């Protein structure tokens with residue numbers, strides 16, 4: 290609104306780039322405006338040819354197992370799925386009021402969330418470029434809504450930043466950009482960068498910095514309507530007699546630098562966190578449920594704990610027992626087997642594959658993660674702070690606070706993600722506490738950011754992934770070195786056995802990895818079956 | 823999902839990035855997300871190992887298992903737990919990057935002399951260094 294820049298049309302800009310730097314750059318610039326996105330996903334899978342009743346045993350009913358089951362069944366295979374847990378979905382999971390969850394070690398939690406409220410203890414966000422997963426969502430009728438990653442009005446909090454006073458993201462972001470633009474502008478106009486920037490580029494760069502950083506005509510970042518248009522006002526523009534806006538005061542560069550809060554600024558710039566992210570309406574497990582409907586419940590056997598996998602010339606035989614009682618040992622066989630059991634578990638199991646695959650199965654430690662859902666009596670973050678969805682970040686052991694991205698304005702209770710940390714010490718230290726204690730601490734720490742926690746807290750659920758009985762960890766934590774040696778071997782078809790899952794992908798801890806891995810494995814297995822005719 | 827951020831080298835930068843111990847318990851837990859800070863073997867067991875191996879070191883079984891550390895004869899050779907804590911074992915992540923030699927020695931000595939184990943010989947930080 291107070292931006293009085295003469296507009297530069299996109300064509301002008303392209304002409305400018307073209308004149309100055311030649312047509313190759315111009316082509317690149319155009320290409321980056323929206324064509325040629327390259328994804329490994331090439332649209333719905335087509336498995337041509339009749340497998341003539343060939344049978345496949347699928348181990349695990351997470352998204353990898355469900356994808357494999359859906360595609361193979363569609364292609365005419367006889368399919369049977371064995372799943373350890375008493376529900377389908379694996380890590381694709383939501384907790385709702387009335388659910389009970391028992392972690393390893395025996396601690397049971399009962400979820401007291403109100404109707405329609407939930408926690409996604411595992412996956413919660415889907416990048417727009419996870420084409421395969423989204424394609425299945427669309428085809429299986431899973432309704433999606435925006436997941437807010439970056440909320441400019443959410444808080445950044447550091448225990449030593451600004452004396453522990455939380456800051457709005459829009460303030461830190463605008464001021465950081467502004468100060469950096471001013472500094473760089475000074476260096477440029479004082480000819481300090483002459484050996485790095487040509488004379489023509491210098492002028493363009495100065496103009497770009499002025500616009501990017503909201504600098505004034507003197508190339509300084511000073512409180513003004515222009516800077517308030519970025520960071521927000523001390524008093525917002527209004528109507529009638531009290532209409533005139535009051536500009537806000539930027540924070541100084543030194544304070545910003547020493548605060549360390551700049552560390553959070555690039556989060557939304559990561560490809561996997563670019564707007565738009567999505568979430569299923571009603572909880573992540575809507576995806577698993579839609580898959581299960583499409584696969585057909587009749588082929589999925591729950592409460593079946595696989596204990597060994599053996600192949601010979603003609604078939605694969607799997608031993609399993611009732612996972613609740615440990616009794617009732619049985620076997621199942623098929624001509625082929627796709628195993629999606631996480632490597633944390635598979636590495637402890639008897640399976641006769643070659644040394645290369647066996648070594649690969651043992652080469653991947655499992656990362657740690659903790660998520661704590663907190664139900665509050667009211668949406669004080671919306672009502673008191675005008676935070677609608679998105680994430681506040683902190684260096685407290687809770688890591689972040691994730692606000693619900695749905696139900697805005699509702700007057701009832703609501704569930705916040707009160708802690709989410711992974712891989713580093715805080716995640717392990719939370720895991721080592723009893724569930725009630727994890728919740729208590731999340732409330733205590735979160736109250737440093739939202740003092741309303743103390744009065745409004747209602748109930749909580751804490752999921753530590755190393756205690757989840759069907760996973761024993763959050764995700765396969767490949768090191769670069771291990772990947773180099775073992776990844777190819779993990780993904781080969783070994784005789785009649787092939788693996789799939791998040792761990793057999795270059796997308797660790799993403800559902801897209803599980804789905805793409807299953808598509809790849811199924812495709813190669815089908816080729817082998819057809820070739821063996 | 824998670825990305826590894828390279829460690830910072832300058833002391834000043836480390837100070838800016840470190841979290842403070844303001845709200846944290848006095849035993850040194852929850853004080854840093856870069857490294858575990860407790861020095862005491864029992865505190866290290868309580869805040870790390872028991873997350874998977876359980877409070878009495880009894881282990882747990884689901885679709886897979888955490889082996890018991892309690893009354894575990896494989897702990898007799900002290901080099902074995904030192905190696906496992908530093909480098910991990912199959913699903914168990916390596917803790918070498920988060921613990922110094924003194925801490926590894928302390929937690930291994932605790933585990934080998936408690937939880938129904940009674941191995942009297944002690945591991946020294948130098949023993950740990952040799953395995954790193």
Ligand SMILES: Cc1cc2nc3c(=O)[nH]c(=O)nc-3n(C[C@H](O)[C@H](O)[C@H](O)COP(=O)(O)OP(=O)(O)OC[C@H]3O[C@@H](n4cnc5c(N)ncnc54)[C@H](O)[C@@H]3O)c2cc1C
Pocket residue numbers: 348349350351352353354371372373374377378379380381410411412413414415593594595596629630631634658659660754759760762763764789790791792797798799800801802803823885886
């Ligand atoms: C905390 C957390 C946050 C995440 N965030 C996101 C996110 O925001 N977005 C995203 O897309 N992804 C996210 N992910 C990753 C995503 O959840 C996984 O990549 C994906 O769900 C893995 O699917 P999968 O089929 O490979 O494995 P799983 O879903 O684990 O399926 C494996 C199945 O095998 C079963 N099983 C295990 N042992 C046996 C046995 N012995 N016998 C029979 N069955 C057995 C298990 O019960 C399970 O159902 C997150 C994960 C976690 C834990």
